[in-house]
Amino acid sequence: MPAAYPLPSDLSPATVTNTASLLRIIALALISGAAIASRLFAVINFESIIHEFDPWFNYRATKVLASQGFYEFWNWFDPTAWYPLGRVVGGTIYPGLMATSGVIYNLLHALNLPVDIRNICVLLAPGFSALTAWATYMFTKELKDESAGLLAAAFIGIVPGYISRSVAGSYDNEAIAIFLLMFTFYAWIKALKQGSAFWGTVAAVFYFYMVAAWGGYAFITNMIPLHALVLLLMGRFTGRLYVAYSSWYAIGTLSSMQVPFVGFQPIRTSEHMAALGVFGLLQIVAFAQLVRAHVSSKQFQELLFTAVISLGLIGFFGIVGLTYKGWIAPWTGRFYSLWDTGYAKKYIPIIASVSEHQPTAWPSFFMDLHFLIFLFPAGVVMCFRTLRDEHVFVIIYAVVASYFAGVMVRLMLTLTPVVCVSAAVALSSLMDTYLDPTEPNAEDDTSDSSSTHPTGTTPTTTPATPATNKKAKKNKEKEKEKESTGGVLGELVSNVASSAVAAKSAPTAEKGVFGIDTRLIVLLNSLGLLLFFVVHCTWATSNAYSSPSVVLSSTGSDGSKNLIDDFREAYHWLRQNTAEDAVVMSWWDYGYQIAGMADRPTLVDNNTWNNTHIATVGKAMASPEDIAYPILRKHDVSYVLIIFGGLIGYSGDDINKFLWMVRIAQGVWPDEIQEPNYFNRGEYRVDSEAAPAMRDSLMYKMSYYRFAELFGGQQPVDRVRGQHVPIQGPTLDYLEEAYTSENWIVRIYEVKKDDVLGRDLKIANAFNQGKKRKRTKPVSRRKAISA
């Protein structure tokens, strides 16, 4: 057989395998190193600090766990959150993340390595990203081979879509959840392949870990049943599927119910019903298979068939009926918002108000995945070519995750692993084809060159699929007989898949690549793409995803870096200068940070469990002072904290979030708060044309209080909204300014106590400023006789 380039032939097979596995180990180690190192931008550029919002709570909870032990953490009731309702933390969190850090912490301390809990929290996500790379390697290896696995591991190691949630300091559930997701899937595929109850149990155990770690476990809860169902419909029911699914479901569900926050949900809510339904279906089908093996009568088999169908229907309607009766909780709003992107905005503004719940913009696919997004469909097509059970899984995963990633920005995270896997499969097929030194026979090639095309190159040439379809149709009749057991979906799938079969049946020598130059062109190209990918990932990580958002940075005109540390400055002020039980009211975004950094009770925080309480805060912010004041007093609020970006142009400030406060408040008090009142002829303005409701609102007043003084008589400019604010700024009667940070990003107001004379504070204020009061007369105590 001709070869494009010579290969050494004097190596023993053992040497080759040993070297290959050594190289694999080294490669994996390097990939892990790269995955960890690229996530350290945040630590190097800023410092070892917890990022964003949710991580601050996780960090605080971990501190409790580390200092007071697991049982105290389990029973932790936090009286400072959601004041005065409090929060049963132990029963309302996924404890997996904190437990993981706690175990690591105790382990290190047992080894006499006194590592600070903060550093464990900061570095947990990078550490787990290395594990994710390994799990992805294992998963992809099952799909194709080790080289595809290594590629996938390298991709997931540095792809921005995953880095965005796992940089150092981003101490969030997703940090460990993606590893668990990939490993659960790996164990599931392994269990399915081998029909092994052991691997099914491993999948269940990791599923339990996932349930304990992230609310996104519902993705697994529905992916695996969906896979099983599709296999069933494709006519691929086997004992292996039965064993794998039953062991996963039984053990996984029972163990997941041990997490207090999940509790009885797996048997009570609609989200989990698919898993239960497929479990029941599998039992029925398995039973039918068993009976069919023992019974010969044709009629009886038909009877059995109808019995199975009707049992399935009864089960389905049973679930529907139970939902109707209220025994099973119906779909939640969060679920509906996955199907109708406008749903949340209409009915649950609190979900829609989160920026990461918005539909994904096209550029962010490229931003987060770079060239993988182009290889992704190719990889999925490659899966159709082989179409073993695990390939079906990847195809379903790809379809489902693509949809969800399009609906919500944050679900880009679940798409990323499958993109990496299928892109790796595609790229590795390409490499395989072009690295393979064997050349086709020249004479065969001339006869076939018009009708055939290289198999391996399909990923880069998209028209390949329709071309093969024609051929597939010809073969279809033959294939059909072979695949007589295939179900409805199986036939459908075989349309595409048969091309792969056809390709296989053709003699290998007919097709191939000639010469070293053609090989080099393609290989250098893909190498270039990979290089650009690395460059892009590095750039995106260092620029876009490594900001802690607690500390902001700005670049001066000369390229110098300027750190804006207003948040910590203000939180530190609160911690040092206020009473320990002084309740701080702010919009819920800052609740966790206040609790974590300032250690003060808050009204609402990022765990948005109580819509009414949040709406109360929204109402207080959106109302005039005299209406807001009783609300503040009722909730024992001592300080109000707002974020104002108008001075330095920080666009994520409260005035920009204000409309969400209004909307959420309107949801609860539609008579008192109305969104249109805050617009002036449909425009949201803060200048002299601002709507009266807007100008009277507490939020507006607190934001622009004394703002004009900074401009020394000039017309003040709000740099975020680019509008001119009136020179005559708002006045405050019921609150007084307590603190404003260096760049005015954080402003803290103190709520005044009741007047000593029991007067309305507005009147008291007027009196203090020496304003004359109108004379009053004694009120009549009896009705006028003439009337």
Next chain:
Amino acid sequence: MRLLSSALVTLLALTKLSFASSSSGDSVLVVLDPSLDRENYSIFFGGLEKRGYSLTFRAPKDASPAITDYGVPNYDHVILFAPETKSYAQDITPQSLVGLLSENTNLLIALSPKQTPLTSLATEFSLILPPPDTPLISHHPARSEPQTTIPVPVSSSSPILTPGIPPVWFTGAPHALGSTPMLVPILRAPAESFAADSTSDADSDALVSASEKGGEGLWAGSQMGLVTGFQTNVNSRVVFAGGVKMFSDEYARKELPSGEAPGNALFVKDVAAWVFQEKMKLRIDAVDHHRVGESSAPEMYTTNDEIVYTAHISAYDSRTSTWKPYSGIDDLQLEFTMLDPHIRTSLPVVAGSPGTYQVQFRAPDRHGVFKFVLNWKRKGYSYLESSTTVPVVPPRHDQYPRFLSAAWPYYAGAISTSVGFFLFSALWLAGDVKGERKKGSKAE
């Protein structure tokens, strides 16, 4: 020099503290208008000094001694006997006087029919003063004195006053009372009196027409106050008297039309005793709470705990200058509040232990941050307010009952399945060779 004198005053105040009648100190600044003769008020001032107060006198326009230094009041009580003064030194303004009150200084203020800065001050206390120069007039009872000098019968219902005080002589302006519950009426105008802007009776027609209109703008009758107290949120007290003359020796000695001695001396003494925090002074010494059967307060309660709440209240005794346990409150209430009161119960006094009020109740079946709220506000008495925050948490993971009788079907199910599995395994394993062959054929 001034520093030295003020230091001396402070020293003097400290030494005298031991026998002061007031619960809040005994240094008094008297801002006395020069037109009023100090000797004419010797009974009132002498009485104060006899009760242990140290009086410092000062004219309204004097700059020293200052009422406050650097925002800290120099005196515990201030008497403003300058009812007709139009302009004061800089440190006496309505705003600074309210500031004094929030710093726990007590005020005794005399008003007059004249328009002065104090008139606008009275408005802040929800007192409604008649237009300038409209003194109180009454033609009853028949007497030789002018019609603006009125003997006012003292209602004995006010707990501030000693019961049975004879009528007191009064000259000055009345005021209507606003709706603030913090006002404490001490002396009401006689029913047949009215305010008019001249001492002749020419205006009586206007008065009649006002009364026909339903009383709007009618400055007449017993709804008018003459001496009215006010207790602020921080328990400092202020008294507005419609005229300054009722404090004078002249009125204290002037015989009533009926021939008996007037009650002025006793009346003003009682008023001063109230406003200077001598009487009706209560305080909460301590509150404690714990579970039944325990003695110290836990860090947090569990839902449905039985809680014991105790409050210790004492009253000030001006004769001995000590605080003594006080059991006289029979309408004390305790609220257990989270946003709204979840429990509101009466807090009765414990028989046999004076000044101790105790109640036992069950915590609601609701977790959250609760407050024990004690809020007792009665006219004239110091306000009793106390708020203690405690979290009420759900039971711990091991505090729930382990075995439920309602769950027996599930126990039975689990046990029967286990037993069944055991029996099945035993039969399967102990089965004979025939079973083995069967199994082999099935597995192919």
